[in-house]
Amino acid sequence: MxxxxxxxxxxxxxxxxxxxxxxxxxxxxxxxxxxxxxxxxxxxxxxxxxxxxxxxxxxxxxxxxxxxxxxxxxxxxxxxxxxxxxxxxxxxxxxxxxxxxxxxxxxxxxxxxxxxxxxxxxxxxxxxxxxxxxxxxxxxxxxxxxxxxxxxxxxxxxxxxxxxxxxxxxxxxxxxxxxxxxxxxxxxxxxxxxxxxxxxxxxxxxxxxxxxxxxxxxxxxxxxxxxxxxFAPTAAEVEKARKIIAAHAEAMAAGKGITVVDGKLVEALHVETARRTVALAEAIGGDLCPLPGERVARPPGRDG
Structure with missing residues (x-):
């Protein structure tokens, strides 16, 4: 999806x-x-x-x-x-x-x-x-x-x-x-x-x-x-999600599988949720945003 x-x-x-x-x-x-x-x-x-x-x-x-x-x-x-x-x-x-x-x-x-x-x-x-x-x-x-x-x-x-x-x-x-x-x-x-x-x-x-x-x-x-x-992510939720994604990327680059953001442990499962939060926020604001491995299917003959 x-x-x-x-x-x-x-x-x-x-x-x-x-x-x-x-x-x-x-x-x-x-x-x-x-x-x-x-x-x-x-x-x-x-x-x-x-x-x-x-x-x-x-x-x-x-x-x-x-x-x-x-x-x-x-x-x-x-x-x-x-x-x-x-x-x-x-x-x-x-x-x-x-x-x-x-x-x-x-x-x-x-x-x-x-x-x-x-x-x-x-x-x-x-x-x-x-x-x-x-x-x-x-x-x-x-x-x-x-x-x-x-x-x-x-x-x-x-x-x-x-x-x-x-x-x-x-x-x-x-x-x-x-x-x-x-x-x-x-x-x-x-x-x-x-x-x-x-x-x-x-x-x-x-x-x-x-x-x-x-x-x-x-x-x-x-x-x-x-x-x-x-049902939309708040600005604070999107900001936190971006922070989690960035922190995890830094940890992975340093050879670490986990990190800490604002005192809370961050693992891959939290990053997955964060990416979905950001993608939903971007989709609300414009185009549909597939996650890695996903595709957007549109029926033929539709406007927009």
Whole structure:
């Protein structure tokens, strides 16, 4: 994977053409153009056409574009996948994934419809079965690059309560994050549905970053600023990271494997984290920054 900013990934209703136009100006790292939950059954076909037109028209710059399709067990899922295969989006988000085979089925439809090798798959982790089978989901296909928490559906299925500290979600968040990291995937935290609870939203962002998530999925543009701030390295963190990298390089040149920075032991593992911090900061400020041995894949036909 490249170090790509995914601090803020905003759901956009696929049936709302005006919203899709406005999204071209929003400071989101990514946009999920939604054909599933936000679209009424009688508007599904029109929403698909609207999303395809938006993606093909472009104008989204470097924002990552993801099309969330309906499931293959619905009347619209197959047509969604066929249409998304060559639309020019970065990724297709499959909802309510409960097994690795579900992702492989979606991949087969995409490939048969002409999907390029660069088209990624993302998976929604929003059911108890998905969490229990997270390892199988995460290892299903090399096309999979990101796991997305669906905490609202999961809370419902668990008969859990939506508490400020998200204690009922901790096991599921951890299981998904562990599976993602074990298989080299990105992981996005779930949405915060109370738009008036700005303090609670900020707290959930801080918690998500502390747990290790790459960013947060959002339901309103008003949430963008807080998410971008929470999941970005601070100036102090970047400065410290550069200091660690430089000190370790000096130690290696002197034939030493470890050194001390600000009273703390620095080994190779700390340098790896520091390099990722710097790469993320640089990616936020401009181009994507691959780490050694990584490459950045872009789908053909995209602007920006």
């Amino acid at each position: 490249a170090v790509r900013p995914r601090r803020s990934v905003l759901y956009m209703p696929g049936a709302n053409a005006r919203a899709l136009v406005k999204a071209r100006t929003l400071p989101a790292d990514g946009l999920i153009l939604d054909l599933e939950d936000s679209v009424a059954p009688d508007a599904k076909d029109q929403a698909r056409a609207t999303v395809l037109e938006a993606v093909r028209t472009g104008g989204y710059g470097g924002r990552e574009l993801v099309i969330r399709v309906n499931g293959l067990d619905t009347p619209w899922g197959y047509a969604d996948l066929v249409a998304a295969a060559t639309a020019g989006a970065d990724a297709v988000l499959v909802p309510k994934v409960e097994s690795g085979e579900a992702l492989r089925m979606a991949e087969r439809v995409l490939v048969n419809a002409g999907a390029p090798d660069t088209l990624q798959l993302w998976a929604m982790m929003e059911t108890p079965r998905a969490i229990l089978d997270a390892g199988s989901v995460a290892s299903a296909t090399r096309r999979l690059t990101c796991l997305v928490m669906g905490t609202s559906d999961l809370t419902k299925d668990l008969n859990a309560r939506d508490l400020p500290d998200r204690l009922p979600m901790q096991a599921s968040l951890a299981a998904t994050l562990l599976a993602a990291r074990a298989h080299g995937l990105a992981a996005l935290d779930g949405v915060h549905v109370d738009l008036e609870d700005t303090d609670g939203f900020a707290a959930s962002c801080r918690q998500g970053r502390a747990l290790g998530f790459d960013g947060k999925t959002l339901i309103h543009p008003n949430q963008l600023e807080a998410a971008n701030e929470a």
